[in-house]
Amino acid sequence: MRNSLHAYEHVRSIYFPIGIGVFALITLALLGLLIAGARRRRAGGRTEATRFEAVYALALACVVAFLLAVTYKAETPLDTVAAHPLLRIHVTAAQWSWRLEYPNGRNVASVSSWRPPVAEVPVGEEVEFWGSSRDVIHGFYIPRLRFQRQFLPGYVTRFDMTFGQPGFYGGACSVYCGEQHAFMHFELRAVPRAQFESWLRSGAPAESSAAGSRA
Amino acid sequence: MSSEGVRTASLPLRWAPLRALASTDHKRVAAHAVAVSFAFFLAGGVLALIMRSQLAADGGVVSQNVYDELFTMHGSTMVYLFVVPIGLAAGIYFVPLQVGAAEVAAPRAALAGLWLLIAGGVAMWSGFLTSSGAATASWWGFDPLSDSIHSPGSGMELWIFGVALVTIGQLLWAGCVLMTALRRRAPGMTLLRMPVFTWTMVVTCLMTLFAFPALILALALLWAQRHFGGVLPGGIGAVDYQQLFWFYGHPVVYVMFFPFVGMVAETISTFSGRRFFGYRAFVVALLAFAGLSMSVWGHHMFTMGQVTNKYFALTSTALVVPAGIEYLDFLGTLWRGALRFTTAFLFAIGFIVQFLIGGLTGIVVASPPLDYHLNMTYFVIAHFHYTIFAGSAFGLFAGIYYWFPKVTGAMLREGLGRVHFVLLVIGTNLTFFPMFLLGAEGMLRRISAYPLSTHWHGLNVLSTIGSGVIALATIVFIVNVAVSLRVRRPAGNDPWLAHTLEWATSSPPPRYNFRELPPILSYAPLLDLREQAERAKAPA
Numbered sequence: 001m002r003n004s005l006h007a008y009e010h011v012r013s014i015y016f017p018i019g020i021g022v023f024a025l026i027t028l029a030l031l032g033l034l035i036a037g038a039r040r041r042r043a044g045g046r047t048e049a050t051r052f053e054a055v056y057a058l059a060l061a062c063v064v065a066f067l068l069a070v071t072y073k074a075e076t077p078l079d080t081v082a083a084h085p086l087l088r089i090h091v092t093a094a095q096w097s098w099r100l101e102y103p104n105g106r107n108v109a110s111v112s113s114w115r116p117p118v119a120e121v122p123v124g125e126e127v128e129f130w131g132s133s134r135d136v137i138h139g140f141y142i143p144r145l146r147f148q149r150q151f152l153p154g155y156v157t158r159f160d161m162t163f164g165q166p167g168f169y170g171g172a173c174s175v176y177c178g179e180q181h182a183f184m185h186f187e188l189r190a191v192p193r194a195q196f197e198s199w200l201r202s203g204a205p206a207e208s209s210a211a212g213s214r215a
Numbered sequence: 216m217s218s219e220g221v222r223t224a225s226l227p228l229r230w231a232p233l234r235a236l237a238s239t240d241h242k243r244v245a246a247h248a249v250a251v252s253f254a255f256f257l258a259g260g261v262l263a264l265i266m267r268s269q270l271a272a273d274g275g276v277v278s279q280n281v282y283d284e285l286f287t288m289h290g291s292t293m294v295y296l297f298v299v300p301i302g303l304a305a306g307i308y309f310v311p312l313q314v315g316a317a318e319v320a321a322p323r324a325a326l327a328g329l330w331l332l333i334a335g336g337v338a339m340w341s342g343f344l345t346s347s348g349a350a351t352a353s354w355w356g357f358d359p360l361s362d363s364i365h366s367p368g369s370g371m372e373l374w375i376f377g378v379a380l381v382t383i384g385q386l387l388w389a390g391c392v393l394m395t396a397l398r399r400r401a402p403g404m405t406l407l408r409m410p411v412f413t414w415t416m417v418v419t420c421l422m423t424l425f426a427f428p429a430l431i432l433a434l435a436l437l438w439a440q441r442h443f444g445g446v447l448p449g450g451i452g453a454v455d456y457q458q459l460f461w462f463y464g465h466p467v468v469y470v471m472f473f474p475f476v477g478m479v480a481e482t483i484s485t486f487s488g489r490r491f492f493g494y495r496a497f498v499v500a501l502l503a504f505a506g507l508s509m510s511v512w513g514h515h516m517f518t519m520g521q522v523t524n525k526y527f528a529l530t531s532t533a534l535v536v537p538a539g540i541e542y543l544d545f546l547g548t549l550w551r552g553a554l555r556f557t558t559a560f561l562f563a564i565g566f567i568v569q570f571l572i573g574g575l576t577g578i579v580v581a582s583p584p585l586d587y588h589l590n591m592t593y594f595v596i597a598h599f600h601y602t603i604f605a606g607s608a609f610g611l612f613a614g615i616y617y618w619f620p621k622v623t624g625a626m627l628r629e630g631l632g633r634v635h636f637v638l639l640v641i642g643t644n645l646t647f648f649p650m651f652l653l654g655a656e657g658m659l660r661r662i663s664a665y666p667l668s669t670h671w672h673g674l675n676v677l678s679t680i681g682s683g684v685i686a687l688a689t690i691v692f693i694v695n696v697a698v699s700l701r702v703r704r705p706a707g708n709d710p711w712l713a714h715t716l717e718w719a720t721s722s723p724p725p726r727y728n729f730r731e732l733p734p735i736l737s738y739a740p741l742l743d744l745r746e747q748a749e750r751a752k753a754p755a
Contacts, residue, residue: 008584019579026546030567030568034549037554038556043488048494049493050495057539067582070582075583075584143588149518150520152519157520174518174591176660177360178360181662182661182664182665
C-alpha cells in the first residue's frame with residue numbers, strides 16, 4: 001500500500017476514534033467527580049495508589065505499542081521508493097516557483113505566481129519524484145494525497161506518489177519560504193497512461209485549469 | 216522592612232522605578248518579570264488580532280510582508296517573552312517560599328535575568344522601527360531563509376540578539392530556581408516533601424538548562440553565517456540549524472507547560488481539601504517526561520527525510536505514559552474531595568479539559584503517516600494553541616487567581632473572575648477549534664491569503680470572532696486586577712486554607728519571607744497542622 005491517501009485514512013480511522021473516546025471518558029469522569037465533590041463537605045479517601053498506577057502505566061504502554069504498530073505498518077511503504085520506477089519527475093523549487101522536468105526533456109515551470117504550472121501524471125502508477133531547492137527550504141504538498149516532503153538546497157529528496165483517481169491535484173508550498181509563499185502553487189492532472197504519453201510527447205504547454213480545483 | 220531600608224540606602228538611585236528594578240528581593244524581581252511578560256502577552260495578542268482580521272477579511276488589511284512580520288513577532292513574543300519567562304518568574308517567586316527559604320539562590324543573577332528579558336524584548340520589537348521592518352523568518356528563524364541573502368536588514372539582526380539575550384536570562388533564572396530547590400530548603404524539607412509546584416519547576420529548570428544552550432548556539436551560528444558565511448553551508452547548514460533549534464524547540468514546549476501543571480496541581484489540591492494524589496508517581500512521571508522531552512525533537516522534521524522518523528515517533532508517542540499518570544493524579548485528587556468552585560479552581564478544570572484536546576492531537580501529529588499531511592497546516596496551529604493557550608494560559612490564570620492574594624495582599628473579585636473564565640472558554644474554543652477543521656482540509660500556516668473558498672472563509676471568520684472574545688475576556692481580567700488593587704479586600708495569610716509554606720507567612724511576605732516556619736513533615740505542612748488540630752479536638 002504505497003498510496004499515501006489510504007495510509008492516512010487508515011491510521012486516522014484508528015487514532016481519531018481512540019482519541020475521541022479517551023476525551024469523552026476523561027471528561028465524563030471529571031464531570032462525575034465535580035458533581036459528587038460539589039456536595040461533599042469533608043474530604044477523605046486515600047492519596048496514594050502506587051501499585052494501581054504501575055498497572056495503569058503498563059496498560060498505557062500497551063496502548064502506545066499498539067498505536068506505534070499501526071503507525072509503523074502504514075509508514076514503511078510511504079518511506080520506501082520503488083527500485084525501478086516507471087516514471088521519474090525532477091522537481092525544482094525556488095522562491096517562488098516550481099519547475100517539473102520529465103525524462104524526455106519536457107519541462108513545465110511557473111510563469112508567475114498567478115499562473116501555477118500544470119503538469120500531467122499517469123493515474124494509478126507509482127511516480128517517483130526527485131525534489132530539490134535552489135534557495136531556501138520549500139515543501140512539496142498535495143493535500144488530496146495527504147502527503148508532503150521538504151525540498152532542501154543541496155539535497156535530493158526522493159519519494160514516490162500514487163495518484164489513485166484521475167483528475168486534478170492541487171499542490172502548494174507547505175514550508176514558509178518568504179514573501180510570496182502563500183502563492184507558490186502547482187497543479188497536477190492525473191490521466192490514463194496513453195493520454196499521459198501523448199501529453200509528454202507533445203511539446204505544447206499544458207492548459208491552465210479552472211479555478212477551484214485546489215482541494 | 217528595616218533590612219530593605221539598609222539595602223536601598225547604599226544605592227545611589229533616587230528615581231523610584233529604577234530603584235524598584237534594582238531590588239534583588241526575589242519577590243520583586245519575579246513580580247516585575249510577570250508584569251513585563253504579561254505586557255508582552257498583550258502586545259503579542261494585538262499582533263494576533265491583526266492577523267485574524269487579515270484572514271477574516273480575506274486579505275487587504277496588511278501587506279504580505281507586514282503579515283510575515285506579524286506572525287514572526289507574534290510567535291517570538293509569545294514563546295520567548297511571555298510563556299517561558301512568566302513560568303520561570305513564578306518559580307523565582309514561589310519556589311523559595313514553598314521550600315521555606317529566605318532568599319532565592321544567586322539573587323543578582325535573578326535580577327540580571329529580568330534586565331535581559333527587558334533588553335532582549337525591546338531589541339526584538341525595535342525591529343518594527345527599522346526601515347526594513349521586524350524579522351520575517353518566523354519564530355524558528357530557519358536558515359537559509361534567515362541568512363543575509365534572504366533576510367537582509369537589521370530587523371533580523373535585532374531578532375537574533377534579542378532572542379539570545381532573553382534566552383541567557385532564562386538560563387540564569389533556571390539556575391537560580393534549581394539551586395534554590397536543591398540547596399536552600401528549610402530543615403525538614405526533604406526532596407520528597409517539596410510541593411508539587413516546586414517539583415514541576417525543578418523539571419522545568421532541568422529541561423531549560425539542558426536545552427536552551429542549543430538555541431544560543433544555533434543563534435550564534437546563524438549570526439556568524441550572516442556576517443562571515445560558511446558556518447551553515449547549503450543544505451547541511453539548514454539541517455544542522457534545525458537539529459539545534461528543535462533540540463531547544465521541543466523541550467521548550469514542556470518548559471511552557473510544566474510550571475502551569477504545577478499551578479493546576481496546587482489549585483486543585485487546595486480546593487479539593489485533599490493532599491495531591493499519587494505524589495511519588497507524579498514526581499517519577501515528571502522526571503520521565505523531562506527525560507523523554509530531550510529525545511523527541513526530530514518529530515518536527517518528519518517531512519524532511521533527514522531524521523529517523525520511527526525513532527522519534529516512538530519517543531513522542533511514549534509521552535502518553537507519563538502524561539496519563541499526571542491526568543490520573545489530577546482526577547485522583549478530585550476524587551472524594553470537598554470541592555470549592557473558586558475562579559482559580561474553574562481555570563484549573565478548564566486546563567484539564569482543554570489541554571486534553573491539545574495533548575491527544577499531539578499523539579496524532581506524532582504519527583508520521585498523519586503528520587505527512589497535517590504538518591505545516593492549521594491542524595498543528597490548533598494543536599499547539601490548545602496546549603499552550605487553552606492549556607498553559609488557563610493554568611497560568613488558575614495560578615494568578617490562586618496566588619494574587621499572596622503577592623498583593625488583596626483578593627481578586629470572584630464575580631469578574633467568573634465572567635473572565637466563561638468568556639475565555641468561549642473565545643478560546645471558537646478561535647482554535649475551527650483551525651483543526653481547516654488544517655485537516657489542508658489550509659497551510661503562515662499564509663496571508665488562501666484560495667477563495669466560502670467554506671474556509673466561514674471557518675476563518677468564526678475563528679476571528681473568537682479572537683475578539685479572547686480580547687474581551689482579557690480586558691475583563693485587567694479591569695479585575697485594577698479594581699482589586701484599588702478597592703482592596705485584604706487577603707490575610709491564608710485565604711484558601713491552602714497546604715504549602717507560602718501561605719504560612721504574611722501576604723505579601725516580608726523581605727526575608729518567614730518569621731517562623733511550621734514543622735515540615737510532608738509535602739502539605741499546613742494541611743498537616745489542620746489535621747493535627749482536628750485530631751486533638753476529636754476525642755473531646
